[in-house]
Amino acid sequence: MAVALLFLCFLVLATTTSDAVIAHSDPQIIQLLRPRAGVAGHPDSEINCLSWRLAVETNNIRNWDLVPETCEDYVGNYMLGKQYRLDCEAVADIAIEYAENLTIPDDGKSIWVFDIDETAFSNLPYYARPSVGFGAKKYNSTAFGEYIQEADVPALPASLRLYRNLVKLGIKSVFLTGSSERYREAREENLKKVGYYTWEKLILKPISEKGTSSVYFKSKERTKLVNEGYRIVGNIGDQWSDIIGTNVGNRTFKLPDPMYYVG
Numbered sequence: 605m606a607v608a609l610l611f612l613c614f615l616v617l618a619t620t621t622s623d624a625v626i627a628h629s630d631p632q633i634i635q636l637l638r639p640r641a642g643v644a645g646h647p648d649s650e651i652n653c654l655s656w657r658l659a660v661e662t663n664n665i666r667n668w669d670l671v672p673e674t675c676e677d678y679v680g681n682y683m684l685g686k687q688y689r690l691d692c693e694a695v696a697d698i699a700i701e702y703a704e705n706l707t708i709p710d711d712g713k714s715i716w717v718f719d720i721d722e723t724a725f726s727n728l729p730y731y732a733r734p735s736v737g738f739g740a741k742k743y744n745s746t747a748f749g750e751y752i753q754e755a756d757v758p759a760l761p762a763s764l765r766l767y768r769n770l771v772k773l774g775i776k777s778v779f780l781t782g783s784s785e786r787y788r789e790a791r792e793e794n795l796k797k798v799g800y801y802t803w804e805k806l807i808l809k810p811i812s813e814k815g816t817s818s819v820y821f822k823s824k825e826r827t828k829l830v831n832e833g834y835r836i837v838g839n840i841g842d843q844w845s846d847i848i849g850t851n852v853g854n855r856t857f858k859l860p861d862p863m864y865y866v867g
């Protein structure tokens with residue numbers, strides 16, 4: 605009995621550690637971390653966390669503020685485990701297949717719009733902090749700003765793979781983010797560091813436009829691009845506000861993000 609129990613413990617340990625590749629061994633990509641306990645939320649809670657996540661991904665629940673406290677472990681488990689990575693890779697597979705099918709004129713005007721946070725980059729090292737709780741605790745913009753300034757944010761591997769394929773296909777990338785112009789230097793350094801080594805434009809939100817909605821800002825900037833003669837053949841983001849509005853592009857792709865909502 606004791607031996608069987610010991611063996612069981614070993615098995616559990618072996619499976620969790622195989623998932624728990626230590627971060628920082630390769631700063632270029634996000635690594636699997638030890639998934640947190642808790643799968644579907646607390647059984648006594650009225651919220652089913654899987655249903656909640658589906659509702660936020662489909663934009664049925666909008667303008668939500670924080671991840672329900674009862675779903676903190678569930679969201680943490682999803683984000684740090686395999687499923688989030690698989691879901692992102694599936695999005696990239698579809699986007700790459702779509703892009704490979706396009707006929708790209710040789711005029712350098714075909715572009716792909718990438719959002720930055722939770723799209724080009726993954727902020728999991730920040731959101732996994734106990735003080736943040738995968739979006740279940742109040743967001744601290746000062747702490748997040750400091751984290752951005754370090755310019756050490758890992759790439760979201762699926763998006764980097766899409767980017768590399770687009771480069772090969774002759775589709776130029778435009779990074780369009782609602783994060784502030786004040787982070788331009790850090791973002792440039794960070795993009796290059798993780799492998800996004802070239803882009804057509806990097807558009808950040810001017811300090812004077814702080815407070816305007818993401819849908820408004822991004823629509824306006826995409827319209828400018830179209831007026832400059834660019835063709836937005838694809839557009840990818842983790843927020844619905846990245847992919848709705850005007851001039852969204854010929855096809856849009858939504859990455860998962862159950863950690864926060866930007867309208």
Ligand SMILES: *[C@@H]1O[C@H](CO)[C@@H](O)[C@H](O)[C@H]1NC(C)=O
Nearest residue numbers: 698700701702703704705706
């Ligand atoms: C790519 O083109 C082929 C041939 O025209 C078509 O069968 C396929 O559905 C297209 N795939 C996508 C993802 O558009």
Ligand SMILES: *[C@@H]1O[C@H](CO)[C@@H](O)[C@H](O)[C@H]1NC(C)=O
Nearest residue numbers: 735743744745746747748750
């Ligand atoms: C927010 O983060 C800053 C910088 O890390 C810290 O000094 C401050 O105490 C935090 N504020 C709250 C309310 O936790």
Ligand SMILES: *[C@@H]1O[C@H](CO)[C@@H](O)[C@H](O)[C@H]1NC(C)=O
Nearest residue numbers: 706835836837851853854855
């Ligand atoms: C892409 O979208 C533009 C603007 O809506 C449209 O004019 C064009 O025909 C679309 N191209 C393709 C290949 O669907």
Ligand SMILES: [Mg+2]
Nearest residue numbers: 719721722842
């Ligand atoms: Mg984003």
